[in-house]
Amino acid sequence: MPELKKCWALFVQILLLSNLQLCAHGEPEVPCYFIFGDSLSDGGNNNGLVSLAKANYPPNGIDFPSGPTGRFCNGRTIVDVTADLLQLENYIPPFATASDQQILQGVNYASGSAGIRDETAVFLGERIVMNQQLQNFQTTVSQITGMQGNNETAAMNFLSKCLFTIGIGSNDIGVNYYGPLPLSSIEYTPDQFTALLIDQYSQQLRILYQYGARKLALFGVSQIGCTPALVAWLMLLVDDLNNDLTDAKFTYINIFEIQSSLDLAALGFRVTDDVCCGTSLTGCIPFTTPCENRSEYVYWDFAHPSEATNVIFAGRAYSAQTPSDAHPIDIHTLAQL
Numbered sequence: 001m002p003e004l005k006k007c008w009a010l011f012v013q014i015l016l017l018s019n020l021q022l023c024a025h026g027e028p029e030v031p032c033y034f035i036f037g038d039s040l041s042d043g044g045n046n047n048g049l050v051s052l053a054k055a056n057y058p059p060n061g062i063d064f065p066s067g068p069t070g071r072f073c074n075g076r077t078i079v080d081v082t083a084d085l086l087q088l089e090n091y092i093p094p095f096a097t098a099s100d101q102q103i104l105q106g107v108n109y110a111s112g113s114a115g116i117r118d119e120t121a122v123f124l125g126e127r128i129v130m131n132q133q134l135q136n137f138q139t140t141v142s143q144i145t146g147m148q149g150n151n152e153t154a155a156m157n158f159l160s161k162c163l164f165t166i167g168i169g170s171n172d173i174g175v176n177y178y179g180p181l182p183l184s185s186i187e188y189t190p191d192q193f194t195a196l197l198i199d200q201y202s203q204q205l206r207i208l209y210q211y212g213a214r215k216l217a218l219f220g221v222s223q224i225g226c227t228p229a230l231v232a233w234l235m236l237l238v239d240d241l242n243n244d245l246t247d248a249k250f251t252y253i254n255i256f257e258i259q260s261s262l263d264l265a266a267l268g269f270r271v272t273d274d275v276c277c278g279t280s281l282t283g284c285i286p287f288t289t290p291c292e293n294r295s296e297y298v299y300w301d302f303a304h305p306s307e308a309t310n311v312i313f314a315g316r317a318y319s320a321q322t323p324s325d326a327h328p329i330d331i332h333t334l335a336q337l
C-alpha cells in the first residue's frame with residue numbers, strides 16, 4: 001500500500017516539523033561558548049585517556065539523552081544547563097572529538113581531575129591540566145583564524161562575542177592540598193598555597209584574554225574542598241582583572257554562597273549527606289543501580305552535583321537571585337554586553 005506509506009511518511013514529517021517548532025530555540029544569546037575546567041564541566045575529554053577519573057560508563061548519564069558520555073553526572077552538567085539557558089542549539093562538544101564545523105559554536109576543553117597546577121591529581125593518571133587546556137584553545141584559535149582567511153582581527157572580533165566559563169581549583173585544594181597524597185601541604189601553609197593558586201590562575205586567565213576571550217565567567221569552587229579564603233581571593237582576582245583589562249569583563253559565580261543559601265527541603269531535596277550513586281575513588285561506582293529519584297539528591301556521587309543541583313547553580317549563575325550569587329554581574333548580563 002504505497003499511498004498509505006506515503007501518507008504515513010508525510011504525517012510523520014509534519015509531526016517532526018511541528019515538534020521541531022515546538023522545541024525550537026529562540027535566538028542564542030551568544031554565538032559561541034568555550035569551556036575550561038575539571039570534572040564538573042568535562043563532557044568526554046577523558047574518555048580516551050589512561051585515567052581513573054573517567055565517567056563514560058553507566059549509571060553516569062542515566063538521565064542524559066545520549067546516556068554515558070563522560071559527564072560526571074546523572075544528567076546535564078552546569079555547563080550543559082548554561083548552554084540551554086543561553087538557548088544554544090547543541091551542547092558544546094569536547095575538544096577530543098569536536099569537528100571543524102563544530103568549533104565555531106565553541107569547544108569544551110574541561111578534563112576530570114585537572115587542576116590549576118600541573119602536578120595536581122597526578123596519581124589519578126592522564127588528565128588535561130589547565131595549562132594544556134590553554135594550549136588546546138590556542139590550536140582552536142589558529143583553526144578559527146584560518147577559517148577567517150588568516151585574518152587575526154576577524155578572529156579576535158569573533159571570539160570577543162563568545163562566552164567563556166572556567167571552573168577549576170577544586171582538585172588543587174581537595175585532591176592536591178587536602179587529598180590522600182598531600183605533598184603541597186608539607187611545603188605550604190593554606191594561605192601560601194591559596195596565594196600561589198590565585199597567582200597562577202590569574203596568569204592563566206590573562207593568557208585566555210591574550211588569545212581573544214572577552215566575556216569570562218569563573219565558576220567558584222563548591223563546598224567540597226573549599227576554604228572560604230579562596231572565595232574572597234577569587235573576588236579580588238576578578239576585580240583586579242576587570243580594572244586591568246578594561247575591554248574584557250570577568251565575573252565570579254559564587255557557587256559556595258549559592259550552595260550555602262539553599263533551603264534543601266523546600267527545593268525537594270533530601271536533607272542528608274548521602275549521595276545518589278555509591279562512591280569509588282573518583283566518582284560513581286560503575287554498573288551499580290543508583291538512587292531511584294535523582295532529583296532528591298544534591299550530590300550524584302561524592303564529588304559531583306546531581307543534575308537537579310546543576311540546574312539551580314547554573315540558573316542562579318545565569319540570573320542572579322542575590323548580589324552575592326555573581327560578582328559583579330550574572331551570565332545573562334555578561335552575554336548581553
Ligand SMILES: *[C@@H]1O[C@H](CO)[C@@H](O)[C@H](O)[C@H]1NC(C)=O
Pocket residue numbers: 151152153154157
Ligand atoms: C580583517 O577583518 C577585519 C574585521 O572583519 C576587516 O575590517 C579587515 O578589512 C580584514 N582585513 C583584511 C586584510 O581582509
Ligand SMILES: *[C@@H]1O[C@H](CO)[C@@H](O)[C@H](O)[C@H]1NC(C)=O
Pocket residue numbers: 267268269293294295296
Ligand atoms: C522526585 O523528587 C522530586 C523532588 O523532590 C519530586 O518533585 C518528584 O515528584 C519526585 N518524583 C517521583 C517520581 O517520586
